[in-house]
Amino acid sequence: MLSQEKIICHRLLDPRYGLYQLVLRGKIAATAQPGQFVHLKVGATTDPLLRRPLSIARIDRARGEITLFYRVVGRGTALLTDVKEQESLNVLGPLGKGFTKPAEGELLLVAGGIGIFPLFSLLEAVDRSRVKVKVMWGGENRQFLESAGLPILRELGVEYEAATLDGSLGQKGLVTALLESSLHRTRTSQEMHHSAVAGAGPKDSVLQVAACGPRGMLKAVTEICCRQGVPVEVCLEERMACGVGACLGCVCTVKTATGHKRRRVCAEGPVFDGREVVWDEG
Amino acid sequence: MKVDLTTRLAGLQLKNPVLTASGTFGFGEEYARFYDLALLGGITVKGITLEPRIGNPVPRIAETPSGILNAVGLENPGLEAFLSTYLPRLEKLKTAVIVNISGFSLEEYAKLAAALPENSCIAALEVNISCPNIKDGGMAFGTDPQSAGEVLAVTRKQTKLPLIAKLSPNVTDIVAIAKAVEENGADIISLINTLLGMRIDLDRGRPLLANTMGGLSGPAVRPVAVRMVYQVYQAVRLPIIGMGGISCWQDAVEFMLAGASAVSVGTANFINPLAPLEIINGLEAYCRQKGYHSVKELVGLAHRKEEPFDEEKR
Ligand SMILES: Cc1cc2nc3c(=O)[nH]c(=O)nc-3n(C[C@H](O)[C@H](O)[C@H](O)COP(=O)(O)O)c2cc1C
Ligand code: FES
Numbered sequence: 001m002l003s004q005e006k007i008i009c010h011r012l013l014d015p016r017y018g019l020y021q022l023v024l025r026g027k028i029a030a031t032a033q034p035g036q037f038v039h040l041k042v043g044a045t046t047d048p049l050l051r052r053p054l055s056i057a058r059i060d061r062a063r064g065e066i067t068l069f070y071r072v073v074g075r076g077t078a079l080l081t082d083v084k085e086q087e088s089l090n091v092l093g094p095l096g097k098g099f100t101k102p103a104e105g106e107l108l109l110v111a112g113g114i115g116i117f118p119l120f121s122l123l124e125a126v127d128r129s130r131v132k133v134k135v136m137w138g139g140e141n142r143q144f145l146e147s148a149g150l151p152i153l154r155e156l157g158v159e160y161e162a163a164t165l166d167g168s169l170g171q172k173g174l175v176t177a178l179l180e181s182s183l184h185r186t187r188t189s190q191e192m193h194h195s196a197v198a199g200a201g202p203k204d205s206v207l208q209v210a211a212c213g214p215r216g217m218l219k220a221v222t223e224i225c226c227r228q229g230v231p232v233e234v235c236l237e238e239r240m241a242c243g244v245g246a247c248l249g250c251v252c253t254v255k256t257a258t259g260h261k262r263r264r265v266c267a268e269g270p271v272f273d274g275r276e277v278v279w280d281e282g
Numbered sequence: 283m284k285v286d287l288t289t290r291l292a293g294l295q296l297k298n299p300v301l302t303a304s305g306t307f308g309f310g311e312e313y314a315r316f317y318d319l320a321l322l323g324g325i326t327v328k329g330i331t332l333e334p335r336i337g338n339p340v341p342r343i344a345e346t347p348s349g350i351l352n353a354v355g356l357e358n359p360g361l362e363a364f365l366s367t368y369l370p371r372l373e374k375l376k377t378a379v380i381v382n383i384s385g386f387s388l389e390e391y392a393k394l395a396a397a398l399p400e401n402s403c404i405a406a407l408e409v410n411i412s413c414p415n416i417k418d419g420g421m422a423f424g425t426d427p428q429s430a431g432e433v434l435a436v437t438r439k440q441t442k443l444p445l446i447a448k449l450s451p452n453v454t455d456i457v458a459i460a461k462a463v464e465e466n467g468a469d470i471i472s473l474i475n476t477l478l479g480m481r482i483d484l485d486r487g488r489p490l491l492a493n494t495m496g497g498l499s500g501p502a503v504r505p506v507a508v509r510m511v512y513q514v515y516q517a518v519r520l521p522i523i524g525m526g527g528i529s530c531w532q533d534a535v536e537f538m539l540a541g542a543s544a545v546s547v548g549t550a551n552f553i554n555p556l557a558p559l560e561i562i563n564g565l566e567a568y569c570r571q572k573g574y575h576s577v578k579e580l581v582g583l584a585h586r587k588e589e590p591f592d593e594e595k596r
Contacts (some may be wrong), residue, residue, distance in 0.1 A: 001315055002555060023526070041553065046348040046501045049551060092555070212569055239343045241350060242552040244315075246308040248328070248354045249343035260335055262357060267312075 035098025112213020138175025324378030393502020412450030439468030515541025
């Protein structure tokens with residue numbers, strides 16, 4: 001749970017977007033699950049005080065290594081850029097509850113921006129000889145997507161569709177538009193298939209969606225999935241202090257049989273059933 | 283040389299003077315994954331109220347220089363669920379449990395005190411008259427000597443458990459509050475709770491916390507806490523549990539020299555889950571090095587009138 005992890009690789013992927021890759025070797029890789037995160041101590045002083053949560057992007061059990069990607073957004077991540085290869089980092093983890101790993105059927109991974117990072121770990125964990133995996137990823141432009149992980153998708157040979165705000169790669173616009181038309185297509189072809197063979201054909205392949213990105217996007221993804229009756233898991237982000245469930249700093253709200261309840265994003269999440277999440281809170 | 287770490291605060295007997303602070307340690311289970319909680323002097327659990335509370339919306343946490351602001355808003359399962367679900371689990375931790383209670387009226391404090399069993403793992407009640415994160419009640423009781431005294435008086439009538447009055451630092455005269463709780467049946471005083479503060483988000487031009495204001499904790503508040511422990515030690519006879527920014531054994535020693543008989547570790551758990559254990563070990567080593575047979579010898583040393591520390595004489 002509390003581990004000194006050795007820094008095997010730490011490199012700047014793209015100065016324009018402040019994207020870094022950090023590979024750590026130690027105890028965490030042995031038990032890490034897709035969707036879980038680590039809580040890193042980024043400096044030796046009390047300012048900034050808190051650890052920084054980063055989701056686990058790749059898990060290599062054989063080598064005992066996990067890969068994290070991060071974007072410099074504040075003082076904590078800026079300080080993190082100073083750590084050097086061969087040094088070690090004080091890491092809490094693996095933490096939280098990750099994604100459900102489907103054993104068969106179809107898995108659609110929907111990412112917004114750097115929300116792709118935790119989805120890499122799920123993509124690598126599923127048995128793609130039994131599960132059909134496809135990625136839909138939206139970002140600012142081609143350069144961002146290239147720097148943030150398109151090479152990994154190509155390396156893994158996974159089918160993907162991109163959306164960019166400026167149209168420099170894939171469809172112009174938001175990833176939610178890709179999702180909407182894709183689910184619509186699937187639905188229509190299934191219906192046609194059904195009427196043609198009158199139920200005698202193969203069972204509907206079970207489709208499920210896993211999504212990570214900005215909250216507004218996750219809300220939209222969940223709405224689209226609900227409309228199409230597709231189960232969806234979302235990976236949430238919230239400001240964290242302890243990272244282990246002790247402070248109640250990081251809650252989200254979910255619907256339950258007995259009304260709205262709080263859940264700790266660091267402990268019961270960060271992955272939740274999208275249909276349970278209360279997206280609009282007063 | 284063996285150092286005696288046992289600590290007695292009125293009727294509260296502890297195996298060592300290091301506790302964990304309410305609200306930073308859940309109901310113990312989260313940190314029981316890191317070490318055996320029986321090694322601690324005891325734990326203080328999240329503040330409970332009569333009814334369940336869903337707490338404030340997020341964001342609840344904001345980082346500040348060497349500190350954090352929190353506005354959790356006393357989210358807790360309520361008395362009934364505490365008794366049925368959490369207390370049996372606490373029983374298994376084999377450590378002294380201090381239950382922190384908050385009310386919105388005198389009756390609520392009385393009901394809570396009456397309902398918490400005297401013959402269980404509960405070693406003491408900490409009466410929180412200082413929560414800054416709820417709209418009414420809470421801190422209001424702790425900022426006026428008269429109402430602070432009333433809360434302790436009604437609570438005292440309902441229980442034989444040792445009563446710890448948890449004071450708010452958001453006052454002009456901490457000594458007046460300390461005297462009021464002493465006169466009304468408190469056995470122990472703990473301080474400090476968080477200092478009211480706020481941050482504003484420059485991008486949105488709005489308060490960063492959903493609750494607008496929050497309670498400041500962590501190393502940033504330590505000098506304020508040490509000062510208040512020092513003042514209260516001079517003015518009342520009750521034993522003191524000192525807290526506010528304690529992160530390492532040196533901080534704990536500082537509080538004890540100021541007059542604390544025991545210390546609580548709060549925010550530091552978030553950064554270093556092993557902080558309380560490291561503090562126990564450090565305290566022991568420090569006493570050994572200084573030639574003290576018991577940690578008790580540290581308490582209030584900073585108040586003595588004779589010549590300052592002289593290591594050679596020991
Ligand atoms: C997230 C958080 C929640 C807290 N909740 C409570 C509470 O429920 N009841 C209480 O009396 N104090 C509560 N406190 C105050 C702490 O117990 C402690 O008095 C304060 O944080 C100062 O100590 P520290 O600087 O070591 O954290 C809370 C503090 C934090 C940071
Ligand atoms: S960050 Fe403390 S409960 Fe989640």
